Amino acid sequence: MIPPVISARSDTSPPGEPPTGRSVLAVDVGATTMKGAVFGEDGQVRHSIVVPSRADGDPVGALRELCRRLRAEALASDVAPAGIGVVTPGIVDEAAGLVRYASNIRFRDVPLRALVHDDLALPVAIGHDARAAGVAEAVAGAGRGLANFVLLPLGTGIAATVVLDGDPVPGTAWSAGEVGHMPVYPGGEPCSCGQRGCLEVYASAGGLARRYARLGGTPGLDSRAIAAATATDPLAGSVWDTATQALGIALATLTLTLDPARIVLGGGLAEAGTHLFDPVRDALRAALAWRTAPEVVPSAFGVQAAQVGAAILARRAAGLPVPDGWAAPVSAPVGS
Ligand SMILES: [Zn+2]
Numbered sequence: 001m002i003p004p005v006i007s008a009r010s011d012t013s014p015p016g017e018p019p020t021g022r023s024v025l026a027v028d029v030g031a032t033t034m035k036g037a038v039f040g041e042d043g044q045v046r047h048s049i050v051v052p053s054r055a056d057g058d059p060v061g062a063l064r065e066l067c068r069r070l071r072a073e074a075l076a077s078d079v080a081p082a083g084i085g086v087v088t089p090g091i092v093d094e095a096a097g098l099v100r101y102a103s104n105i106r107f108r109d110v111p112l113r114a115l116v117h118d119d120l121a122l123p124v125a126i127g128h129d130a131r132a133a134g135v136a137e138a139v140a141g142a143g144r145g146l147a148n149f150v151l152l153p154l155g156t157g158i159a160a161t162v163v164l165d166g167d168p169v170p171g172t173a174w175s176a177g178e179v180g181h182m183p184v185y186p187g188g189e190p191c192s193c194g195q196r197g198c199l200e201v202y203a204s205a206g207g208l209a210r211r212y213a214r215l216g217g218t219p220g221l222d223s224r225a226i227a228a229a230t231a232t233d234p235l236a237g238s239v240w241d242t243a244t245q246a247l248g249i250a251l252a253t254l255t256l257t258l259d260p261a262r263i264v265l266g267g268g269l270a271e272a273g274t275h276l277f278d279p280v281r282d283a284l285r286a287a288l289a290w291r292t293a294p295e296v297v298p299s300a301f302g303v304q305a306a307q308v309g310a311a312i313l314a315r316r317a318a319g320l321p322v323p324d325g326w327a328a329p330v331s332a333p334v335g336s
Contacts (some may be wrong), residue, residue: 021082023041027066098126154265
C-alpha cells in the first residue's frame with residue numbers, strides 16, 4: 001500500500017528551533033552519473049539532481065558537492081533532511097562506512113561516512129548499490145514478503161544480491177554476489193577479470209554490446225538496439241540467444257545453491273521484457289532436471305532500485321521507521 005501524500009513541509013519544530021525533518025537524502029553513485037534525490041516522509045521524490053561522476057577529476061569531491069547541494073535544495077524548499085544514504089559499486093564495508101575499492105568510479109579506501117558526516121552533520125549510511133537495490137525490492141518491490149530471493153541487476157556488469165529475511169548477505173569480505181564472473185562457458189571468451197567464459201561477457205548489457213561489435217555487428221549498437229534487431233539481424237539473434245542461455249545456466253547454479261523463492265532481474269537489460277524473460281525462463285527450466293524452477297520476475301524499481309535502497313538505509317540511520325511498502329513504485333514493472 002502506498003502511504004497517502006502528505007505536505008512536502010515536514011518541519012514540525014516549534015518556532016526558533018532548527019527543523020527536525022523526516023525527509024531523507026539518497027545518492028546513487030554510478031560509473032557515469034551520480035543521482036541524488038530528496039525523499040519525503042511518504043516515500044515520494046521531492047527533488048532530484050543528476051551530475052556526471054567526473055571519474056577523471058575528483059570523484060570524491062564531486063560526490064561531496066552533490067550531497068551539499070542536495071541538502072541546500074531540500075532546505076530551500078522547507079524540507080529538513082533527517083539523514084542521508086550514499087550507495088556505490090565496488091567493495092563497500094557498510095559497517096565501517098568505507099568504500100574499499102571501486103574501479104569504475106576510482107574510489108580506494110574512501111572513508112565516505114566520515115566525510116559526508118563532516119560536511120552535512122547528519123546521520124549517514126554508506127551502502128553497496130546492488131545490496132541497496134535488494135533492500136528496496138525486499139521492502140516494497142518484487143521481493144516483498146519473501147523469506148529469501150535473489151536479485152540480479154543486468155547492467156554494465158552483473159552482480160547478484162542474495163536477500164535472506166529482508167537483509168542482503170554481504171559476505172565475509174563485503175564481496176558476496178560477484179556472479180558476473182561465474183564461468184558459464186568454461187574456456188570461453190576472455191573477460192576483463194582475467195578469466196574466460198564469465199557470465200557478464202555474454203549477458204550483461206555492456207558485455208552483450210561489446211560481443212556483438214567484436215563478432216562483426218553494426219558498430220555502436222547498444223543492448224537495447226540489439227534486442228530490437230534480433231528478428232532481422234542473424235548476429236543480433238545469435239548474441240541474444242547466447243546471452244539468455246548463459247543467464248539460464250547461471251540462474252540454475254544459483255537455484256541449486258540457494259533454493260530461492262524468487263529470482264528478480266533488474267537493470268537496463270531487463271527492460272527488454274518478455275523478449276528476455278521468456279527465453280531465460282525456458283533456459284532455466286531446461287537446466288534443472290529434477291526440480292521445479294523458481295519464478296523469474298522483473299524488478300519493481302528497475303534502474304531506480306539502488307537509489308530507493310539508499311533512501312531506506314538513510315531512514316534506518318536516522319532512526320526513522322520504514323513501513324512495509326515504503327516508496328513502492330506507482331507504475332507497473334517492465335517485462336511482466
Ligand atoms: Zn570475469
